[in-house]
Amino acid sequence: MRLRFAPSPTGYLHVGGARTAVFNWLIARNGGGTFVLRVEDTDRARSSDEHTQVILDGLTWLGVDWDEGPFFQSEGVERHRADAYRLLEEGKAYRDFSDSEAVRAEAQERGMHPSRVAREKMQELGAEETERRAEAGEPFAIRLLVPDGETVFHDLVHGEMHFGNEDIDDLVILRSDGTPTYNLAVVSDDAEMRITHVLRGDDHLSNTPKQVLLYRALGYSEPVFAHVPLILGADGKKLSKRHGATAVGDYSKEGILPEAMMNFLALLGWSPGDDREFMTRDELIEAFSTDRLLKSASVFDTDKLAWLNGRHLAEHPDAELVAHVRGILDEEESFRPELLGDTEWIGELLEVIKPRARTLDDLADQARPFLCDELHFESKAVAKHWEKDPTSAIDRLDALLDAFDGISWTREDLETALRTRAAAMDVSAGKLIHPLRVSLTGNMASPGIFDVLALLGRERSRNRMEDGVERIRRR
């Protein structure tokens, strides 16, 4: 089994393309096949090395690795050209000297397809004249001469497909400037690379009969086709930039984990058949099969992706999470990277912040009060728990400073001390906890307050509490 992913480097790696890549990769890995990467850069004007690199990086990030390539379609132009000329010599294609603009206008006028007008012109011209003009160096395009009849092929997703050849135009296979067109290039390349399974987006379904005709005309053996449905935006329209993030790179920037992205993408247009949704890479490879591919388009639901990411986050190795958090917090001036060295402490921290985070960005936000000295005070928290009743807030922080004085700094003892003091003051524990949380984290919400105290340690906690008292006084 030989499969391929063949993106054109005219933009970033779109999630739809990424999903196609994932499907191909999954099939290859599941069945011991070979996965080939081919960059379709025949459209020179729109292609760039930069885009190619972005696409390669995106695949690598996702964990989609290739066994062969990347090959570049532009490297095969000589072969493409040779294929086109062979068809010409064999009478399966013809020269088209006409001006494409004029032909299109005429076709429009006569209600015909442009290629049929071109075919008519070719026939009017006659073989001799055609030959003469070619020898005189007049430029021409080469069109495939579509035979009468019907083109039938099998699609793994859609079943047997029938197309009447009268609906297939005599497509240009070689432009008048000598460059091959897409349909010829893919067929020639897929044949050359001995691709056995072509799985791609539904948008290529209508191209397939043309390509099948090309395979047959060239005498190349046809691959098995599978056309997977498209991915839509939340409004049910084709996913585009106005839906927000559509590039794989956008999601990596937002703190989505690659294994979560792959998991989510695999579930768009495919399902394992049971109720499993959270799946590791290995589980996906194990479970994947083309016969469970779906026919209908699906909507890219970022909420579900976020949920899935949270699940993967919980299973992700701590060391890597720490590296990500460091990357994000490095921007922060008061960041103290040396704290990351204490693996036991970091482990405890991650344990309490992981369930509160869905993305790596969330995780960094949660970790910030513990890893940075400078707090970002949430105005809502300050207003509610400090400013509404500043006197009580100060009293309560002072009381806690006193209550915590000299005790062993453990979750249990801290809790006992706080609750005892609350009882003595005849207030609920929450009344002490809320202003305390603001002083320790600057936030409205945080992990359990005794976890926060323990994680911060005596020194940093007391400093922040004292600083809190100062801040309230100054207001």
Next chain:
RNA sequence: GCCCCGGUCGUCUAAUGGUUAGGACACCAGGUUUUCAACCUGGCAAUCGGAGUUCGAUUCUCCGUCGGGGUACCA
């Protein structure tokens, strides 16, 4: 216009010629709790419409409708 593809809760999906049409995300309610999450319990919610085949169709067929793709000397 012509050709082609598709249509199960808001979303991702499961299922079968006969089921109370299942699960998940989201949402709502309750529990837990110092907050926010996480977690537990419960709830809301779907077979695009119309014919036909059949004892019985969500499932099979046709028509319609809606959505999508193609119809380039783009890929």
